[in-house]
Amino acid sequence: MEVFFINSTLLFISLRPANNNVEDMTVYEGCKDMPAVIICYLGLQFINMFLGIPANIMVLWLIHKNRGDSSTSDIFILHLAVLDVFFCLIPPLELANIVYLTTSSTWYVVRFFYGVKDSSPLFLSCICLDRYMAVLHPITFTELKDHRHRTVLVSVVWLVTLAYAAAKCVGNIVNFEKVFTVMILASFAFMVFCNIAILWALKQSGPGRDEMHPVKKRAFKMVVIILAIIVFNYFPPVALFPFQHYFSPDVFRCYIHYLAFGLMDFSSSIQPVLYLSKEKLQWKPGPCCQSDNAE
Template sequence: MANYLRIYSKLNYNVNTTMSPLNVTLDMINATPKPFSVFDGCEDLVEAVLFDLIVQCVNVFLGIPANLLVLVILIRNRKEPSTSDIFLGCLAVMDAYFGIMVPISFLNLYYWQSVEGWRAIKFTYGVKDTSGPLFLSCICLDRFMAVLCPITFGRLKDRKYRIGLSILVLILTFSYAAAKTIGGIPNFEKIFTSEILAAFAWMMICNVAILWALKRSTGVGKDEMHPMKKKAFKMVLSILIIIIANYLPPVALFPFEDHYDPHVFTCYVQPVGFAFVNISSSTQPLIYLSRLEKVPFLPESCVRKLFCKDKNEASPA
């Protein structure tokens, strides 16, 4: 069975967990089982697969604790929550879940090699593909309304609207992940490409509009921005950094799939593109933590060194 499974380097794209009996030939039955390899089919282009594997390890050792720390902070601040905290919390849960599944992925690669394990990992990739862009889009929408449409934002400040939007995003996320797990949908990878393009365009428009509006709001002759606007400015700027660093590579590469050799695209372009998306499970919580004045369980001196903060700098939470 392991011979007919796509291995790790292709796990995030198309997995064929079953083979029709009509396609089984006598040569295949009599063939000597091929030794299992993480780079099966990509032995001549292992660099991109190795890069993705390293990223997965970073998410385990850095992303999981960072996301758990974000959740602790959000829970501790639940009495005075920000309007976008529910989106940040959902994003942290999804990223922590993605990181936790990495050791299970490795165990299934080298030890279990079970179909159920492959499907669980495939589902995890589907969750990661969709949850990050959609929840970041929700955060951008929340900030966009707060800065550019404050009156409407005040009317829609009730938590129920954000809970409803989060539920909708989770339904879309799990539906996409389930479809990715089942497989067999023609041109299914185009769905992710379309999603990432739409989310990237929306987030860029929102963030550029917000930054432009906040910059203009300082007024003529004013050097200092209002503290609340400064807080929003830093938050939006951090989201913009995440968008460009983690989502620009797949946006720039995936739409041109037809221009690549299929083997090169599968073994080189896709692993690199998805690696940038996957590392967001670490960069997103770290950028959030870098904006905080105090981080629980970490000494202030450690926080200053870790995030290169000046001693007198007061970063808003």
């Protein structure tokens, strides 16, 4: 029995007879009796590519355009967008690997890409930490407002990301999938804690939400968006992977694996789209539309 890992969890298990003349099966052939989730997963990946790449590039352009009036979290959003653009390039190779190829060499590249994507919650955690400090510890936040501290934190996250991706690329480290489980659980718990604490603090800042300070209203909206991303995109692997052993190998590798990571990977499109909607990107309107944009 041979085990191959991708997305830091079980990709597929191929049970091969002793006869070495039997050709290796592709991942899709191994799940030919239950292909629905894999087909949906590949569809999501290509939507991710065609939507995520331009959306993330637009985020990069917007942050660059507004760099003189940027928020303290923009450095983390910028690097998260770079990471997502990098990840959104992988669907064609992944399609070939899943449907057509039986060689193991190309999985090294795929595993590295997914190792990079697996670490994206670390950048989201940095955004949550930045907002948490700004709302609940404003004095300390003001003292640490210099971007050098954030640059150091970004560098540390990239070092961890590349080290993790390189280790994942090797693909034969015993129990390496547990690293992802611990990382995603810790990141998820940390982000949920920060966001709930921020929401509670902001709701307590005035007798009603309508009386909230405009800056706090903007922070409130950002936190709600991040919390929605966390729950929708990252809760499935958090909820399912600790219970991996309760599923049969076939169900896990053909259903659970692709369901959980399909939702998580789609964050590469949802994150930039929600960021752009939050920023209310202004196109140059015609005369008939100018009154609608004057708020």
